[in-house]
Amino acid sequence: MNEHRANEHRNGPVRSAAARDAILEATARLFQSEGYDHLTIEGIAKEAGVGKQTIYRWWPTRGALIADCLSDGRLFAVDFAVPDTGDLVADVEQWLDTVIPILDAPGGGALLRSLVAAAAEDSAVGDHLSESLGVERHLSERLTAGIRDGQLAPGAPVDELGHAILGTIIVQVLSRQDDATDRLRQLVRFMLRSGSPQNGPLSPTDAK
Amino acid sequence: MNEHRANEHRNGPVRSAAARDAILEATARLFQSEGYDHLTIEGIAKEAGVGKQTIYRWWPTRGALIADCLSDGRLFAVDFAVPDTGDLVADVEQWLDTVIPILDAPGGGALLRSLVAAAAEDSAVGDHLSESLGVERHLSERLTAGIRDGQLAPGAPVDELGHAILGTIIVQVLSRQDDATDRLRQLVRFMLRSGSPQNGPLSPTDAK
């Protein structure tokens, strides 16, 4: 019987949804506009119209706030779904077309750098990092489907391939390479090339 | 030219090499033991037995100190050279065998995370990041040689492959995956696979 479970319930006021919302919204706004290193608890509290203690009561660290923003989809508005048209490379490039504009937008590189900084400092963010851009769920699933369709070798490490693409983006962003889009596409096509004699000619345009 | 005129008439003592050394050594020590976010200028000054102003005089930011430590090889003692035995995959795995122990050592993951945090915050570190683990110089060169030897497709994007490997490591470290070594090896073998008929399965040994 779990009726008396009901009796275990604590009396007293309940967590304020309005406060939670205001805090996460303020966090997302300040994170995007100021960056992770200028993100302060006091600033969030002021922006949200909330006491500091209300933040500390529910989130142990700055990173936990960012992690919640990620989970709630408050940092990236877009949908990172990967289509399945049957053409694996084209579909992944479609995903790239979703991601790249974010990075090329003004402040986009800084946004990802901030996210990396948060992930480096706080494991709560790190846990959500690869998931946050759709890598974990959407991209890996599409690659797995690619194996089923015979477009990718059966033993291909799909998770690592997703991490590799994300990781390449991160390295480029950390290196402040703003013109890396084409090379990223090249890499994806190379990594996902189907095996053909001579290791398969890349498309003529790729081969340059 | 009178650019150097400005410096010609200078009296007084010259920059103290001892101070520079003590500062960078203290920086490296504290960075390794405390991490980037607990690294403070005041802490470095005290540890180095130096005035704060002596640091501010020569380095504009915390990151610049880290960048100098990287350049001086004060953060990673090892040599990240990649051998050239003719077997590309084996050589790259040799490089992996140099890198992985660093990450598996106690605090190794935290060290790389700190480095990433520094790179995210400060472009001076970001610029040296991929270079710092031998990726830029040694790994890319070896991949280029692989193209020459016919072990890699002519159009293979060597720099991006290096970044992809490093990026995968970074993503794994940021995600706090401590057991990712094998999957990293798998990825490298997959990415560097030579084209074979039907593109797979991977070589029998790879296939487990």
Next chain:
Amino acid sequence: MNEHRANEHRNGPVRSAAARDAILEATARLFQSEGYDHLTIEGIAKEAGVGKQTIYRWWPTRGALIADCLSDGRLFAVDFAVPDTGDLVADVEQWLDTVIPILDAPGGGALLRSLVAAAAEDSAVGDHLSESLGVERHLSERLTAGIRDGQLAPGAPVDELGHAILGTIIVQVLSRQDDATDRLRQLVRFMLRSGSPQNGPLSPTDAK
């Protein structure tokens, strides 16, 4: 009588005597052990096992709690009555013998200091201050009796004499004079000296 009318028509439970008691007891205990400035409403509530609101409902300020503790005799257990043996000075010294041990006990000085701090901050305590050590009631009455008996001049300002004795004690305690007992006795004997021929040295019994 309609004083208790106020309680007759009320719904719900009536004021909890148990809560009142626990709160005042907790207040007294914490006041004595921690001092007035470390006395907090939250601390009292926790110590008493009571909600904060229950305190705020019935007492407007910290000081009101202390004032109630004074009224209930929860701070000083002893009886500050002044005997009337016919010898005024001896009787007042008897009262001193009641008061002084309290101040000489460990923490006794701190206790009176805390009481003074409370009185300085809150008029509710200030109103009970001179009353609390028996000055207002017992000491003044004894002095008045002394006038009747001819041991004190008819116009002697009995209330002010009581205040002067208490005030001297307070000044000594505020000045952290731990050895002021004898000088206090001297003062009392001097202030209450009856005019006698030669008038000094003080009366033979005093001079001992």
Next chain:
Amino acid sequence: MNEHRANEHRNGPVRSAAARDAILEATARLFQSEGYDHLTIEGIAKEAGVGKQTIYRWWPTRGALIADCLSDGRLFAVDFAVPDTGDLVADVEQWLDTVIPILDAPGGGALLRSLVAAAAEDSAVGDHLSESLGVERHLSERLTAGIRDGQLAPGAPVDELGHAILGTIIVQVLSRQDDATDRLRQLVRFMLRSGSPQNGPLSPTDAK
């Protein structure tokens, strides 16, 4: 030889007199206008245009600031000197005429209550309390002179008499008695009464 004492001198910047001055001035101003319990370090720092750490660097507690204000004469502008006209009671009443207006001024009672609160909380203030109103120095000295002149009995406890007068004032102020001036004068006259008929002439030799 103490020449090498000179070498023990610390290098580096010296304490800023301007900061010290601004801090004490702000402390005095806020103490007088807001009272001790509303006096905050942050408020002082803001008022003085100073960092909090500059206060904490030189003063351990709020009370130490008040004590320094007392020492510098920043709380009471007036001079508490006691004249010596030969008439002891008149002279002491002259001192009363200096003190009473301070207490009768608007906020004067609150000022002394604040001072008492500070003294109760902090020994640094307590040590200066009786000194601060001229009791220790001027009043006691005048009473001592009164003994020399035969207006006071030789064994009179002059320090305690000063404390008694001050203490009476404190008790009156703590009890919020705003009309106590006359009774205070009565007390002083009674305590310092020379022997007269109806309470006994002091001895001829004392009266000298």
Next chain:
DNA sequence: TCGTAATCGAGACGGTACGTCTCGTCTTGAT
């Protein structure tokens, strides 16, 4: 050889943010 000028260790300074504590009010469900 003696200024002159830059560097050095030390640390005070005006600030900002930290994470904790308590305030007094408000809300909840139980009695």
Next chain:
DNA sequence: ATCAAGACGAGACGTACCGTCTCGATTACGA
């Protein structure tokens, strides 16, 4: 209506560092 519990906005606490500045001592030229 009162109670225990405790969330809430507010704001002070005392600490840690920031980056700038000032100090006296210490070099190392150039006049």
